[in-house]
Amino acid sequence: MINITFPDHSVRQFESGVTPLEIAKSLSEGLARNVLSAKVNGKMWDAMRPVNEDATIQLFTWDDPEGKATFWHSSAHLMAEAIEALYKGVKFGIGPAVDAGFYYDIDTGDITLTEADLVAIEKKMLVDVSKAEALKYFTEKGDEYKEELISELEDGTITYYKCGNFTDLCRGPHIPNTSFIKAVKLTSLAGAYWRGDEKRKQLTRVYGITFPKQKELEEYLVLLEEAKKRDHRKLGRELELFMFSDTVGKGLPIWLPKGTELRLRLQEYLTKIQKEYGYEQVITPHIGGKQLYVTSGHWDHYGEDSFRPITTPEEGEEYLLKPMNCPHHCMIFKWKPRSYKDLPFRCAEFGTVYRYEQSGELHGLTRVRSFTQDDAHIFCRPDQVKEEFIRVMEIIEIIFKALDFKNFEAQISLRDPNDHEKYVGSDENWAKAEAAIQEACAEKGLPAHVEYGEAAFYGPKLDFMVKDALGRKWQLGTIQVDYNLPERFDLTYIGADNEKHRPVMVHRAPFGSMERFVAVLLEHCAGEFPLWLAPDQVIILPVSEKYLDFAKNLQSYLKKSDIRALIDERNEKIGRKIRDAEMKKYPYMLIVGEKEAAENQVSVRKHGQVDLGTMPTEAFAELIRKQVEEEQNKR
RNA sequence: GCCGGUAUAACUCAGUUGGUAGAGUAGCUGAUUUGUAAUCAGCCUGUCGGCGGUUCGAGUCCGUCUACCGGCUCCA
Numbered sequence: 001m002i003n004i005t006f007p008d009h010s011v012r013q014f015e016s017g018v019t020p021l022e023i024a025k026s027l028s029e030g031l032a033r034n035v036l037s038a039k040v041n042g043k044m045w046d047a048m049r050p051v052n053e054d055a056t057i058q059l060f061t062w063d064d065p066e067g068k069a070t071f072w073h074s075s076a077h078l079m080a081e082a083i084e085a086l087y088k089g090v091k092f093g094i095g096p097a098v099d100a101g102f103y104y105d106i107d108t109g110d111i112t113l114t115e116a117d118l119v120a121i122e123k124k125m126l127v128d129v130s131k132a133e134a135l136k137y138f139t140e141k142g143d144e145y146k147e148e149l150i151s152e153l154e155d156g157t158i159t160y161y162k163c164g165n166f167t168d169l170c171r172g173p174h175i176p177n178t179s180f181i182k183a184v185k186l187t188s189l190a191g192a193y194w195r196g197d198e199k200r201k202q203l204t205r206v207y208g209i210t211f212p213k214q215k216e217l218e219e220y221l222v223l224l225e226e227a228k229k230r231d232h233r234k235l236g237r238e239l240e241l242f243m244f245s246d247t248v249g250k251g252l253p254i255w256l257p258k259g260t261e262l263r264l265r266l267q268e269y270l271t272k273i274q275k276e277y278g279y280e281q282v283i284t285p286h287i288g289g290k291q292l293y294v295t296s297g298h299w300d301h302y303g304e305d306s307f308r309p310i311t312t313p314e315e316g317e318e319y320l321l322k323p324m325n326c327p328h329h330c331m332i333f334k335w336k337p338r339s340y341k342d343l344p345f346r347c348a349e350f351g352t353v354y355r356y357e358q359s360g361e362l363h364g365l366t367r368v369r370s371f372t373q374d375d376a377h378i379f380c381r382p383d384q385v386k387e388e389f390i391r392v393m394e395i396i397e398i399i400f401k402a403l404d405f406k407n408f409e410a411q412i413s414l415r416d417p418n419d420h421e422k423y424v425g426s427d428e429n430w431a432k433a434e435a436a437i438q439e440a441c442a443e444k445g446l447p448a449h450v451e452y453g454e455a456a457f458y459g460p461k462l463d464f465m466v467k468d469a470l471g472r473k474w475q476l477g478t479i480q481v482d483y484n485l486p487e488r489f490d491l492t493y494i495g496a497d498n499e500k501h502r503p504v505m506v507h508r509a510p511f512g513s514m515e516r517f518v519a520v521l522l523e524h525c526a527g528e529f530p531l532w533l534a535p536d537q538v539i540i541l542p543v544s545e546k547y548l549d550f551a552k553n554l555q556s557y558l559k560k561s562d563i564r565a566l567i568d569e570r571n572e573k574i575g576r577k578i579r580d581a582e583m584k585k586y587p588y589m590l591i592v593g594e595k596e597a598a599e600n601q602v603s604v605r606k607h608g609q610v611d612l613g614t615m616p617t618e619a620f621a622e623l624i625r626k627q628v629e630e631e632q633n634k635r
Numbered sequence: 636g637c638c639g640g641u642a643u644a645a646c647u648c649a650g651u652u653g654g655u656a657g658a659g660u661a662g663c664u665g666a667u668u669u670g671u672a673a674u675c676a677g678c679c680u681g682u683c684g685g686c687g688g689u690u691c692g693a694g695u696c697c698g699u700c701u702a703c704c705g706g707c708u709c710c711a
Contacts, residue, residue: 103706112638112639113639114639114640115639115640187705188639188640188705188706189638189639189640189705189706190638190639190705190706190707191637191638191639191706191707191708192637192638192706192707192708193637193638193707193708196707196708197708198636198637198707198708198709202637202638202707202708203638203707204638204639205638205639205706205707207705207706233704237646238646244702244703246684246701246702246703250701250702250703293711296711297711298711301711302710302711305709305710323711324711326711353711355710355711357709357710358636358637358708358709358710359636359702360636360637360638360706360707360708360709361636361708361709361710362703363704367710456711457711458711475710507711541670541671543668543669543670543671544668544669544670545668545669546668546669571667571668571669572669572673572674573667573668573669573670573673573674574669574670574671575669575670575671575672575673575674576669576672576673576674577671577672578670578671578672579671579672579673580672580673581672582672583672589671591670591671593669593670594670595670603670603671605671610671611670611671
């Protein structure tokens, strides 16, 4: 007999060799019907795999993320089996579960899969299946991808699965029976490099998702449609915030008047906070001499993947569109001798930069070739680094709070421990910089996960990652500790000992870029901006043309009170004006007719709500002022 | 850059097996003067993404380029 410990710490005895499924059955028939996989002593486990020793056990169903992962992983195998049956001679790479569904990377040889094939595969998948074992199979079959994976596994740890006629090398676990899978949707086809290496062969990746009930698939598809409605590219056009033009060039966003209004509000807000935090604003040119980037190391690292240098016609001098602001700011630091008493020097700029992003990477406002960073560089003494770092974290905290960004992930981006070639600077400096970030996070109590290989070439970063409407992760805010650029630019300050010392740089951008931030903000609020940011805060709706004069007086009064108001002057009925104003998501509607004009009042209607009643115009202006103040002070 | 897909009016989309393009919305004009989510009538709108080819004839078939969409790779 063995002792099985459950998550509630209760212990029960079972025969050695008992399976999780049998354990579930002893608890309840219903549970047994729904168990997909288990965790035994911390290891993922098949529901039908015997347990031979004392163990703690967790049982997973569709309601657990682990259960879903098992379900989808098995679905990937089911799909592979269907593909193998339909297309002879295809070879299989990997087929894992992902956040929403699964994929399988496949070498299809001479065959090109198209979307029509996906339907055929879906059908085939829902026919039959079972499970068993085998191994030399892959060599005999000549599947070099699986062979490579096998060769890296320790002997005795290899498990593999057979699914109908399809046999796979796999760590499992799998669901007890593929009849659990009742609904299949293969969602997309894509190329994917084998093992993520661009130099190796590109396989065909098939994405899909499955469910235990047809209804759940339908609900998922509806949810997807809803998410697409929040797409910032769609909302950006509908709300007239920004545009692109093939003639201007791809990846070069153009901010329309309403989008500019929104962006300026964000910039104003951050500028105010930065003043409180001792920043000084600067402005630098959009181009810089090539030598600047040779010195910084950027030319070495990105020169080939940048816009080509601009040259002067007579002298042939080379200038680069600036891809970042730090070298310019270093020159500002160098401009005059600095004393230890002057530090930290916090140099801020909304700096527009230009980067040659691969054409396939461009994506709405989130990945562009020209964007404006809410950039700043803090030049400080080594003993000030941690405090300065924490003060930047505070600024990011204030901003994320003001905008209700709750679901961000903090990521500590460190060097790739296996590839120091990619980075500049001494190990000693890197160690200091990486330690500073980790200490600051610990001190601030910020939960952050470490990601290796994600550092900038000159230093480690703390990145704030946020997901968009479709679950894609984007880096917004970033703070970077840099011991290297001060050395490369030979920056110095005079210390209390009257000797020269090397300052440390902190690069930071709370929004990241105005473009990406606005994109993610748009998707988060689905275009319903908080009042303080809305390009148009109030729309005045005259009941008929007779009240246009009153509406115009009201508008100029509101504008004097620093409230952004417009008038729907169309010759339409009030119901129509309200409907259109609702669809444009204006935060407030003011309905004015005979009664209001006579008494200098306004009837207030808030977006998404009903009639809020009538109030004097002064009272309304005060209400707006108060709400804006509250929204900006959620510290 | 790579793989797959898409491209028809300002927007959202129809357009059979090749026979020279249509709807709704928006816009414009007029009537109506409106009280909390669509008033009515009329009018206008296109190099069918560009270029080339097949054909008596191409929005439709083929090639190519461009842009966009979904991924991969990259992201100072």
